[in-house]
Amino acid sequence: MRGIALALGGSPYEFEGERAGDAFWVMRLIGYPELRNDIGCGAHTDYGLLTLVNQDDDINALQVRNLSGEWISAPPVPGTFVCNIGDMLKIYSNGLYESTLHQVINSSPKYRVCVAYFYETNFDTAVEPLDICKQKTGGAKKFERAVYGEHLVSKVQTNFV
Numbered sequence: 001m002r003g004i005a006l007a008l009g010g011s012p013y014e015f016e017g018e019r020a021g022d023a024f025w026v027m028r029l030i031g032y033p034e035l036r037n038d039i040g041c042g043a044h045t046d047y048g049l050l051t052l053v054n055q056d057d058d059i060n061a062l063q064v065r066n067l068s069g070e071w072i073s074a075p076p077v078p079g080t081f082v083c084n085i086g087d088m089l090k091i092y093s094n095g096l097y098e099s100t101l102h103q104v105i106n107s108s109p110k111y112r113v114c115v116a117y118f119y120e121t122n123f124d125t126a127v128e129p130l131d132i133c134k135q136k137t138g139g140a141k142k143f144e145r146a147v148y149g150e151h152l153v154s155k156v157q158t159n160f161v
């Protein structure tokens with residue numbers, strides 16, 4: 001996160017203290033039964049700052065939607081993690097970073113396991129575009145302020161109910 005803060009033109013500590021000094025992180029171990037096109041992980045964006053996904057090296061199941069609206073594969077690259085930008089980083093960066101829509105369909109003949117680490121802001125943090133990011137994107141904020149915990153609860157309720 002310090003590298004991302006620097007890349008955005010800020011101090012390395014933009015995502016610490018009241019923003020993410022007490023990060024509401026979650027690690028999830030997810031199993032996907034083989035040969036199932038009907039269950040998996042439906043299309044969604046991740047909620048927080050940054051997600052690191054460690055997936056099986058030999059199963060191609062994760063897909064991301066590109067700007068043309070097509071689903072494209074994100075095949076595993078052994079020894080690497082997939083990094084997803086979350087909704088909070090999209091807001092902080094005023095859209096310089098996109099929280100990409102993705103889904104998981106395991107139509108392979110093998111059970112797939114993924115370990116996903118979600119690095120989030122503090123639960124109660126009110127997230128709004130950083131000044132440095134507004135300056136780089138024309139001056140105006142493109143997204144309204146969102147309280148991370150409220151966003152999380154509303155996404156979980158709409159995703160899982």
Ligand SMILES: O=C(O)CCC(=O)C(=O)O
Pocket residue numbers: 028030041046053055062102104114116
């Ligand atoms: O299983 C994966 O590769 C990704 C899972 C995912 O997108 C999520 O849990 O948010």
Ligand SMILES: [Fe+2]
Pocket residue numbers: 044045046051084102
């Ligand atoms: Fe995800």
